[in-house]
Amino acid sequence: MMNLLQAGAARSASRNLRLTVDEFRGKYLFPQNAYASARLISRKSIHTYLPYRAAHQVLAEADSQTGVQQPDPSNPALSFPCLDAQDAKSAFLSARSLTSGPEPSYTTGHHESFHCRQPLLLDWGGTLPAFVIAYESWGELNADKSNAILLHTGLSASSHAHSTKANSKNGWWEKFIGPGAPLDTDKYFVICTNVIGGCYGSTGPSSIDPSDGNRYATRFPILTMEDMVRAQFRLLDSLGIAKLYASVGSSMGGMQSLAAGVLFPKRVGRIVSISGCARSHPYSIAMRHAQRQVLMMDPKWARGFYYDSVPPHSGMKLAREIATVTYRSGPEWEKRFGRKRADPSKQPALCPDFLIETYLDHAGEKFCLEYDANSWLYVSKAMDLFDLGHTHQIETKKRRATNEKEITEDGLKLRPNDAHCGLTLPTKPYEEQPLSSASTSEPITDTTGDSTTIAPPADLVAGLSPLRNHPVLVMGVASDILFPAWQQREIAESISAGGNNQVEHVELGEDVSLFGHDTFLLDLENIGRRVGKFLA
Numbered sequence: 001m002m003n004l005l006q007a008g009a010a011r012s013a014s015r016n017l018r019l020t021v022d023e024f025r026g027k028y029l030f031p032q033n034a035y036a037s038a039r040l041i042s043r044k045s046i047h048t049y050l051p052y053r054a055a056h057q058v059l060a061e062a063d064s065q066t067g068v069q070q071p072d073p074s075n076p077a078l079s080f081p082c083l084d085a086q087d088a089k090s091a092f093l094s095a096r097s098l099t100s101g102p103e104p105s106y107t108t109g110h111h112e113s114f115h116c117r118q119p120l121l122l123d124w125g126g127t128l129p130a131f132v133i134a135y136e137s138w139g140e141l142n143a144d145k146s147n148a149i150l151l152h153t154g155l156s157a158s159s160h161a162h163s164t165k166a167n168s169k170n171g172w173w174e175k176f177i178g179p180g181a182p183l184d185t186d187k188y189f190v191i192c193t194n195v196i197g198g199c200y201g202s203t204g205p206s207s208i209d210p211s212d213g214n215r216y217a218t219r220f221p222i223l224t225m226e227d228m229v230r231a232q233f234r235l236l237d238s239l240g241i242a243k244l245y246a247s248v249g250s251s252m253g254g255m256q257s258l259a260a261g262v263l264f265p266k267r268v269g270r271i272v273s274i275s276g277c278a279r280s281h282p283y284s285i286a287m288r289h290a291q292r293q294v295l296m297m298d299p300k301w302a303r304g305f306y307y308d309s310v311p312p313h314s315g316m317k318l319a320r321e322i323a324t325v326t327y328r329s330g331p332e333w334e335k336r337f338g339r340k341r342a343d344p345s346k347q348p349a350l351c352p353d354f355l356i357e358t359y360l361d362h363a364g365e366k367f368c369l370e371y372d373a374n375s376w377l378y379v380s381k382a383m384d385l386f387d388l389g390h391t392h393q394i395e396t397k398k399r400r401a402t403n404e405k406e407i408t409e410d411g412l413k414l415r416p417n418d419a420h421c422g423l424t425l426p427t428k429p430y431e432e433q434p435l436s437s438a439s440t441s442e443p444i445t446d447t448t449g450d451s452t453t454i455a456p457p458a459d460l461v462a463g464l465s466p467l468r469n470h471p472v473l474v475m476g477v478a479s480d481i482l483f484p485a486w487q488q489r490e491i492a493e494s495i496s497a498g499g500n501n502q503v504e505h506v507e508l509g510e511d512v513s514l515f516g517h518d519t520f521l522l523d524l525e526n527i528g529r530r531v532g533k534f535l536a
Contacts, residue, residue: 109167126221134201139185152249158200182532205374218304329516
């Protein structure tokens with residue numbers, strides 16, 4: 001009983017720093033034990049229930065009222081400016097105008113919008129009765145509309161890949177697009193979209209659900225890469241583009257570029273996939289899981305219904321920091337940061353102290369209000385679900401066929417499908433399983449005669465077979481830990497094993513690039529030049 005009283009007292013004290021000892025005693029404690037209880041709370045509960053300053057104020061007032069002189073602690077308490085900064089940001093966001101709400105506008109500037117009024121059935125049974133695709137374009141579409149290139153983005157990128165007259169801000173692939181650039185706008189009509197599920201103008205969790213006028217939040221249905229690609233091809237239909245000259249993408253965009261060819265093989269000419277994969281690797285899934293978990297554990301996430309309130313900026317910051325660790329390489333950071341501390345003259349701290357820590361802190365802080373937290377959850381989950389293996393494609397087709405029978409002309413379900421709402425955690429914790437080659441996603445070693453070769457998985461060879469007649473460029477980087485280079489080799493070997501003799505595979509060694517996964521954003525010479533040559 002006493003523990004419950006103490007916990008309640010501590011929580012109240014953390015909410016109200018002006019709590020006096022008399023109020024403390026009268027509300028929560030036995031009157032004769034007010035001072036002793038306050039000291040007990042400080043010793044047992046300070047790290048569990050009270051911010052240090054709240055506890056200190058209660059105890060200081062107790063000391064002054066009782067006249068008891070307490071000995072000084074052996075060491076002063078540490079300061080936590082990183083936590084103070086997060087509290088200050090929350091306070092600032094809370095004070096924003098109630099008319100606009102604290103949720104920021106994620107728009108990156110002027111873009112075009114395609115409004116599709118036809119329903120879109122999603123791979124896992126959800127539906128969008130209507131949706132919007134934000135897009136931008138560069139160059140001119142030729143008379144027979146045969147020079148269009150669809151550029152696919154990474155996880156958090158907008159449609160603004162290059163500056164435009166209406167938006168002069170540099171795009172995320174600014175140097176790769178333009179006259180004479182790898183995506184030469186003197187030759188090609190380049191289109192880039194913000195994916196559905198995103199927050200830069202396309203329909204996503206922060207959009208309004210037309211059925212009730214409220215934001216979707218986590219009522220938004222689960223997405224796949226293939227869902228995003230199908231939505232993009234609705235845009236191409238509206239532009240009268242029957243066949244793409246090329247499908248180009250890096251990272252998540254590299255996954256979508258392959259999916260475009262597999263889903264619409266007759267509507268795609270050339271395919272470029274840079275630092276992508278044909279199926280998500282367990283390591284990548286694990287890293288994205290950790291990002292989602294820290295975001296969802298932020299109390300301000302509120303199970304996705306944080307709109308018009310304070311967004312989960314702290315969880316989003318941490319998620320981005322974890323992601324940033326996977327975007328670069330250890331050798332690059334060794335050269336860039338080493339073991340340098342930001343200020344060697346100061347005592348070490350638990351807040352950002354080493355240069356690498358300050359870099360991650362800055363990256364997370366800069367990003368935490370630039371991208372919608374729910375979009376991060378949905379789009380990253382779609383990356384986890386990606387698998388172009390034949391078995392997965394067959395299962396998806398069967399599921400879609402079943403769900404299509406339940407859709408009305410208005411894109412609504414004939415009957416509710418609550419399967420996605422009934423997810424529960426396993427009744428037993430994970431148990432280690434015997435390791436076998438059949439259970440791994442690494443390429444399987446096939447020994448024939450005196451030589452040992454790496455045979456691509458038969459299931460993936462079959463799944464990528466629609467690309468057997470396409471010129472394909474696959475690029476990877478040896479220093480990439482998020483999409484390791486063996487995944488790009490797997491793509492190239494699987495497509496080649498399906499009978500395609502037009503596959504180019506390029507792997508940049510660590511002697512060429514130490515930038516890891518982000519090489520595709522930074523290396524105009526080695527990435528851009530090869531892409532331009534392949535497209536020409």
